Amino acid sequence: MSVPKDAGWKDVPKAGRILEPGCADKYETGGWRTYRPVHIEENCINCLFCWIYCPDQAILVEDGKFKGIDYAYCKGCGICAKECPGKRGNKALKMVLDEEA
Amino acid sequence: MAKLLEIRWHGRAGQGAKTAALVLAEAAISTGKYAQAFPEYGPERMGAPMKAYNRISDEPITVHHHVEEPDIVIVLDPTLLTVGNVKAGVPDDGIYLVNTPLSPSEMRARLGLEGSKAKVYTLDATQVSMDTIGRNIPNTPMIGALIAATGLLELDELLEDTRRKLSKKLRPEVVDKNMEAIKRAYREVAS
Amino acid sequence: MSIRVGKTGNEAVAEAMRQINPDVVAAYPITPQTEIVQIFSSFVANGKVDTEFVTVESEHSAMSATVGASAAGARAMTATSANGLAFMWEVVYIAAAMRLPIVMPVVNRALSGPLNIHCDHSDTMGARDSGWIQIFSENAQEAYDNAIQALRIAENSNVLLPVMVTMDGFIISHAMEVMEILEDEKVREFIGEYVPENPLLDVDNPVTIGPIDLQDWNFEHKRQQAEAMRNAKPVILEVAKDYAKLTGREYGLFEEYRMEDAEVAVVVLGSTAGTAKAVVDELRADGVRAGLLKIRVFRPFPAEEIAEALKDVKAVAVMDRSDSFNAVGGPVFGDVRSALYDVENGPRIVDYIYGIGGRDVTPDHIRTVYADLAKIADTGQVENLLTYLGVRE
Incomplete structure (x- = not known):
């Protein structure tokens, strides 16, 4: 159950309580971004540090492997790119200006 | 007793004036009367002069202020006679009950009440409590003396209520000693 | 059949708390409320209540622990006076804003300074805009009666606000008077079983309580709080009516x-x-x-x-x-x-x-x-x- 943004005071749960678990899912933070991470397939060793360090839920993983980036949630913080060990010194994630990507 | 009876206790913090007031009120309440007991706290240190009050009546009591014109003044420690004015607000025919080895007439002189209508009672409550309880706890015998002097309660009512209360805290032989203290005070209070 | 006894105000309120038998009490002693906590803790030690008694290191923690317990779904109480209430301050407001039906006896005492331990109403008057219901008592009987009624008022689903029940420090808290207490079963029947709304411990229905609430929603939630305070008026009268049936003692606003x-x-x-x-x-x-x-x-x-x-x-x-x-x-x-x-x-x-x-x-x-x-x-x-x-x- 989500609360419509224009709901009146009579129609919302008391005291700002959130009665629906996991509803952070509905809050998209992708619009906060200036830079976005871009994945370079050949440099990825699937260590999944990016997935571990991502403060939101923007790194998608499937079957234990890097699957992609969910830009709806990526705030562009750059932590994934910073933590990425890459392959022989070549990072698998790099930050590029959002508008140029 | 149609009229509201007001009592002021003078003691030193730690001597049991507050406890005595509570015991008296509870005993009065258990006989169906209305009563209040409350202390006047100042600096709460052992030995500091302090006061406690009772109001006792057959009617409900609604007032909540210090007793200013007590019908009865009880002095637990005779050294307080030189510290505070125990006579403050007491009417001409007031009752004084003092813990002292002095006789009532000696105490009357000491209080400057010669020729007045005041009634003065004395009891060596310290001695009574040393002889019976074995410690200087003058408050218990002074309650016995008070009811003897005023007829406020029957002796049996007081003994019964006090026994019930003390039995929750004290060993039976100590309770018995307190009973003895009350009975002896009841007999020995002088007027 | 009620029982006629002589009790001080503090004894009367501690007795009410024993009969209420809250799930959690978190309290810190302060003159002139000290005896409430002391007597109640002896009830806990002697197994007279089932309460989880939390000995905290300050009133700020007392109210915080009470808020936590109440949010978890417990019937939670605390008690304080003067500077203790002041020390709770930020959490006092939070308790009301979170709509937690906490009942707190407050023994009125002057808020220092100059340092003073005796009665005036500066402590609870300072909290008049905190969003708590405030019920004042004339004597020990009323303090007892109000404490019991407060549970039903606070926990009413149209209200869900915390309640302060006050009595005058020393004048009532330390004065013995005649009063009537109810039998334990009568009190328990009157207050009933507490069914919390959205308790955190209901793991099948996980909820978030106390999230950040900014300019987009805070006003709406405050408006709800204001309405709850309006709703309290008829509820207080309703509860008083039921209490009068039980005791013959009638209370109004x-x-x-x-x-x-x-x-x-x-x-x-x-x-x-x-x-x-x-x-x-x-x-x-x-x-x-x-x-x-x-x-x-x-x-x-x-x-x-x-x-x-x-x-x-x-x-x-x-x-x-x-x-x-x-x-x-x-x-x-x-x-x-x-x-x-x-x-x-x-x-x-x-x-x-x-x-x-x-x-x-x-x-x-x-x-x-x-x-x-x-x-x-x-x-x-x-x-x-x-x-x-x-x-x-």
Whole structure:
């Protein structure tokens, strides 16, 4: 159950309580971004540090492997790119200006 | 007793004036009367002069202020006679009950009440409590003396209520000693 | 069948708490509330209650732990006085805003400084805008009765607000009086089983309580809180009605004492009301048409009802046991005077600040108030809007 943004005071749960678990899912933070991470397939060793360090839920993983980036949630913080060990010194994630990507 | 009876206790913090007031009120309440007991706290240190009050009546009591014109003044420690004015607000025919080895007439002189209508009672409550309880706890015998002097309660009512209360805290032989203290005070209070 | 006993105010409230048997009590001792916590902790130690007793290191933690317990779904209580209440401050507001039905006896004591341990109402008057329901008690009986009723008021689904139940420090808390207590089963039956709304411990229905609430929603949630306070008024009366069936003791939002045809009236809270009643009786015997209005429920403030009760009186004196230091008058004066604003040809109204820091208030003091009122009623003229009653000039 989500609360419509224009709901009146009579129609919302008391005291700002959130009665629906996991509803952070509905809050998209992708619009906060200036830079976005871009994945370079050949440099990825699937260590999944990016997935571990991502403060939101923007790194998608499937079957234990890097699957992609969910830009709806990526705030562009750059932590994934910073933590990425890459392959022989070549990072698998790099930050590029959002508008140029 | 149609009229509201007001009592002021003078003691030193730690001597049991507050406890005595509570015991008296509870005993009065258990006989169906209305009563209040409350202390006047100042600096709460052992030995500091302090006061406690009772109001006792057959009617409900609604007032909540210090007793200013007590019908009865009880002095637990005779050294307080030189510290505070125990006579403050007491009417001409007031009752004084003092813990002292002095006789009532000696105490009357000491209080400057010669020729007045005041009634003065004395009891060596310290001695009574040393002889019976074995410690200087003058408050218990002074309650016995008070009811003897005023007829406020029957002796049996007081003994019964006090026994019930003390039995929750004290060993039976100590309770018995307190009973003895009350009975002896009841007999020995002088007027 | 109730039981007639002699108890001090603190003993009476501790007894009510034993009978309520809350799930959690987190409290810190402070004069003059200390005995409540001490007596209650002995009930815990002796297995007389099932309460989880949390010995905290401060009142800030006492209220925080109580809020946590209440949010978890427990029936939670605490108790305090004066500086303890002040130390709880930020969490006091949070308890109300989170809509947690906590019941807290507050033994009224002057808020230092200069350092003082005796009664005035500056502590709870300071918390009048905190969103707590505030119920004042005249004596030990009322403190006991109000504490029990407070549970039902707080936990009502149309209310869900915390409640402070006050009594005057030392004057009531340390004074033994005659009162009646109910049997344990009667109290438990009256307060009923507590069914919390959205408890955190309901793991099948996970909820978030107390999230950040900014300009997009905070106003709506505060509006809800304001409505809950409005809803409390009928609930308080409903609960009082049920309690009267049980005890024969009737409570309203305020008590009108000999107000029929009264020309002059005093408005007062707490133990002084009892002293004032004796003065009213005296004046009535002398043919003076004197009355008394004792406010029991200060929050929510019964403005319309008070206006109705006072509309035909010629002169009203509000007695405030605290100053709001607004350079006008005390907090009760402000509210009562405002309540009377729309009454056409309403009474003249004056304020008396009294009893500060435990200063004893005697029938003589109250007689002077009624004497002033008689003069105002006669002339229609107010000489002193505010009088400091009993201060040495």
